[in-house]
Amino acid sequence: MSRSLHPNGPSKVDAEGQDPATGTDFVSHRMVGSPVLILQSNQIRLEIKHAMLSMPGMAVLTALCFVVEVRGYTKLYDSPEEGPFALYTYLQYPRFIAFTDCGIYFIHRGLHHPWVYKHLHKAHHKWIVSTPFASYAFHPVDGFSQSFPYHLYPFLFPLQKIAYLALFVFVTIWTVMIREP
Secondary structure (H helix, E strand, O other), rough: EEEEEEOOOOEEEEEOOOOOOOOOEEEEOOOOOOOOOOEOOOHHHHHHHHHHHHHHHHHHHHHHHHHHHHHHHOOOOOOOHHHHOOOOHHHHHHHHHHHHHHHHHHHHHOOHHHHHHHHHHHHOOOOOOOOOHHOOOOOOOHHHHHHHHHHHHHOOOEEEEHHHHHHHHHHHHHHHHHHOO
């Protein structure tokens, strides 16, 4: 029998993956050098379903931001020569990451306000052990609000367009990678 990470504390799971105390099915997932992590047997399917239902709403909100950005209402620019100064080509990357991480931190704290948490953010935290599929299993407004600093940055600071796209891809991959159990 192995130990499970159950919301009501550790419980024993039999060889068939059944928790005798609750009758819940669990699936074991082991990473090299880590303890056995126990996922609910239908968790990945539920995470994918939740993400697939949420992504269209997040995509619409993101597309609206991109339309405003490409129509010239931001400080996006084409070539490095258009930047504020030569070294800015390199400084824009750490500045973007610092600004957006700080913004996401405070937005995420706001999402833990009791009313907001109950209505928007709780669904994202229902997984005992999250998987990469949980990276988009948000309420659409919750997911977009946490991406808002990425869209706000080019309204406030100069940013090369190719850097913006590269950073957007990087952040998307990073969002999935940090959910690895």
